[in-house]
Amino acid sequence: MLNLTHLASFVMLEQTGSFTETALRLGIGQSTVTQHIQRLEKALGRQLVFRDTHQVRLTAEGEALLGHARGMLDLNGKVAALFGENRLRGRLRLGVSEDVVASRLTAILADFIRLYPLVDLEMTVALSAVLNQMQDAGDLDLVLAKRHIGETHGRLLYREPLVWLAQDPDLLLSRGNALPLIAFPPPSITRRIAQEALDAARMPWRIVCTCGSLSGLTAAARAGMGFLVQPRSMAPSGLREVSADRLPPLADVEFVLVQRRGADAALVDALSNLIVAQIAPHHA
The missing domain is CATH 1.10.10.10 (Winged helix-like DNA-binding domain superfamily/Winged helix DNA-binding domain)
Structure with a gap:
């Protein structure tokens, strides 16, 4: 056996x-x-x-x-x-930031549904700000998303530097025009940070591609349309990080878990523990 x-x-x-x-x-x-x-x-x-x-x-x-x-x-x-003694059951509504889905989420979800098969897990993927709004409205029980440095809501998992990425940074910078940006639609945190950094450096910019999907943004960046801003550990393959002296420095972001007040604590803790165990050690 x-x-x-x-x-x-x-x-x-x-x-x-x-x-x-x-x-x-x-x-x-x-x-x-x-x-x-x-x-x-x-x-x-x-x-x-x-x-x-x-x-x-x-x-x-x-x-x-x-x-x-x-x-x-x-x-x-x-x-x-x-x-067994652990008979967790019920419904758990999870909200996940778009860029987190492309990293370690698969293994976390697989473990959760294996360990807690009687729990109905519903997942919503959206921008961090949208997820926070949905949770405030009572539509999500647990949110895994980004926050600006200095914000205090949620349980901090780790802090991550943002980086400029492009398929051919030298070619894009040599054109000398307004910097072409590829970004999530408002109210995207990474979009806002990129725009504020360029404005502070008095560098002109223009949005050449807006998409709510990271796969869409990645495709545009790989095609050479412009610059994409992402957390360094989540940089898509096929894109090069721009050296720090070529473009303005970007603020870091923090990834957090936010629990809705009144949510089922046992269900939230079960999923939160899996997320912490599989994500936090990589950024210790």
């Missing part, structure tokens, strides 16, 4: 592509993760993971096992929730 703990390490390893990252997320030692994979391979008589100094990836046998492993873990979570 396959060990569910070993399978959990295997599934997390596939998500992260790293033994170190898997150990961090599961709260165990890296050597323990290695032992779990080795024992799983021994039990099945197949090599499941290919690893060298540069990468970790599943073998064909590992890919074949992956779907079954996820199914077994999901079923185990549902049974544990149904018959």
Whole structure:
């Protein structure tokens, strides 16, 4: 019989592509993760993971096992929730900033629905300011979003520098015209910070692309339309960071969790703990 703990390490390893990252997320030692994979391979008589100094990836046998492993873990979570002491149930409405969705959200959501299968999770993706307005109106229970430095609402997760990004910064700067900006629509925090930085430096600018989707903004930036401002850790691939001496410095932003007053504390805490465990360690 396959060990569910070993399978959990295997599934997390596939998500992260790293033994170190898997150990961090599961709260165990890296050597323990290695032992779990080795024992799983021994039990099945197949090599499941290919690893060298540069990468970790599943073998064909590992890919074949992956779907079954996820199914077994999901079923185990549902049974544990149904018959165990922890029977969290209800509805939890989560709001997430657009740019956070492109980073570590997938693993967090997968863990939550596996651990709490009786909870109906509803997610809204929007700009941080819009999410805050929705929460004030009572439409969201928990918000993961950005705030300006100096604001005090929410539980601080980490502080992040904003950077200028472009497909070819030298070409755009050589044109000498008003700086072309690619930005979320108002009331975007990153848009406001970029505009204030340029205004303070007396640099003319113009908006060449507005889109509520980060994927749309990224496509425009990769096409060479203009400059995009994003948190450094969330910089899309294919774009180059502009050196600090080429454009005005940008203010940092902070990422926070904001709980609605009156929301179900047990549900909010369950998801908040997963978010803190998987996001905060990367910015400690």
